[in-house]
Amino acid sequence: MNFRLELEKAEGRKIMGYFCSYVPEELIHAAGFIPYRMRAVESAGTKDSSGYFSSTNCSYVKHCFDKALNGKFDFLDGLVFMNGCDHSRRMYDNWLHAGIKPDFMHFLTVPHILSGMAVDHYTGQLNKLKSSIENAFQVNITPSVLEESVSLYNKKRALLRTISEMRKHDIVPVRGSEFLKIMSATTAIPVEDSITILQDIIKNLDGRSVSSGNDIRVVFTGCGTEEVEYLELIEDCGASIVADKICLGSPYYATLVKENTDDPVSALSERYLTNLSCPRMVDDFRRRIQSIKQSIESFHADALILDKLEFCTYFSGESLLFQKEMKELGVPVIALDREFLGGNTGQIKTRVQAFCEKVNNLKAKI
Numbered sequence: 001m002n003f004r005l006e007l008e009k010a011e012g013r014k015i016m017g018y019f020c021s022y023v024p025e026e027l028i029h030a031a032g033f034i035p036y037r038m039r040a041v042e043s044a045g046t047k048d049s050s051g052y053f054s055s056t057n058c059s060y061v062k063h064c065f066d067k068a069l070n071g072k073f074d075f076l077d078g079l080v081f082m083n084g085c086d087h088s089r090r091m092y093d094n095w096l097h098a099g100i101k102p103d104f105m106h107f108l109t110v111p112h113i114l115s116g117m118a119v120d121h122y123t124g125q126l127n128k129l130k131s132s133i134e135n136a137f138q139v140n141i142t143p144s145v146l147e148e149s150v151s152l153y154n155k156k157r158a159l160l161r162t163i164s165e166m167r168k169h170d171i172v173p174v175r176g177s178e179f180l181k182i183m184s185a186t187t188a189i190p191v192e193d194s195i196t197i198l199q200d201i202i203k204n205l206d207g208r209s210v211s212s213g214n215d216i217r218v219v220f221t222g223c224g225t226e227e228v229e230y231l232e233l234i235e236d237c238g239a240s241i242v243a244d245k246i247c248l249g250s251p252y253y254a255t256l257v258k259e260n261t262d263d264p265v266s267a268l269s270e271r272y273l274t275n276l277s278c279p280r281m282v283d284d285f286r287r288r289i290q291s292i293k294q295s296i297e298s299f300h301a302d303a304l305i306l307d308k309l310e311f312c313t314y315f316s317g318e319s320l321l322f323q324k325e326m327k328e329l330g331v332p333v334i335a336l337d338r339e340f341l342g343g344n345t346g347q348i349k350t351r352v353q354a355f356c357e358k359v360n361n362l363k364a365k366i
């Protein structure tokens with residue numbers, strides 16, 4: 001638990017964890033909780049969790065579960081899971097089986113396709129989550145309180161987008177690794193604090209430059225990317241990450257929730273299901289590749305980096321399709337395969353350095 005949450009806990013505030021991007025923080029916040037995005041960073045290893053998973057499960061869920069087994073999430077008062085992928089789904093089963101805290105756990109079923117019927121179904125699921133929190137904690141999530149939460153989170157998203165847009169300039173004011181740090185921090189503290197911090201950051205970015213003459217500009221995409229040091233390693237090799245498509249990145253602030261509606265739960269459903277998707281949404285590949293292409297163009301990127309954790313089923317397929325599309329477009333691309341917190345820095349460094357050199361040579365020929 002971070003220092004900010006410790007203070008809030010001491011004052012009696014409750015904290016609700018959630019896995020992952022399709023769980024509306026607004027609903028949790030409106031119930032009086034601080035939403036906390038679950039994370040694998042700061043894990044000490046996978047020694048204890050390995051017995052619960054097969055050797056072909058992704059290391060992200062193993063690290064998360066190891067933290068849970070070792071009491072690292074004991075500060076939570078509640079936890080919301082969802083059917084992100086089969087690996088994370090299995091983590092929920094193991095959590096129940098091992099009898100790990102907290103007492104309140106809810107499994108949110110999120111559709112895997114985009115359609116009007118799917119949005120309606122998801123609205124029903126969100127109403128179930130709402131009732132389940134209301135009943136367990138004796139709270140009342142009224143439409144007006146939910147509207148206030150929606151407005152706060154929209155404000156936070158708009159501020160994050162402002163920072164991100166600054167990375168379109170020739171002079172980049174914030175590194176990709178720094179942006180990940182911001183994302184990580186602001187999904188683990190009260191939203192009210194996040195807004196103040198983000199406003200301060202924006203003021204301080206004016207006139208700042210982290211650009212270096214020879215750096216290539218890259219869009220970074222992948223899954224389970226939480227390690228700031230990993231992005232620092234890539235950037236130190238000469239790849240300036242100017243845009244991203246990772247869970248703790250642009251999809252978080254890509255779209256806002258509609259405000260001033262009669263039914264804020266439906267508005268949440270609409271936004272969360274139709275927002276920029278991750279590969280769990282099976283019929284949305286064209287929109288995702290379009291978004292990558294747009295980012296390459298609008299952020300003036302020279303190349304694409306695809307980051308994938310070993311055994312991540314969704315991103316294995318996505319990575320191959322992205323490589324094919326980039327080849328057709330003539331955009332240089334590198335696919336990195338790794339374990340979460342797996343080290344392997346020597347090999348990654350060599351590959352990224354060689355890639356940067358190749359892209360710089362290509363640029364010199366144009």
Ligand code: SF4
Pocket residue numbers: 058059060061084085086087088223224309311312313314315
């Ligand atoms: S990295 Fe891939 S396999 Fe692991 S939890 Fe995320 S989507 Fe699932």
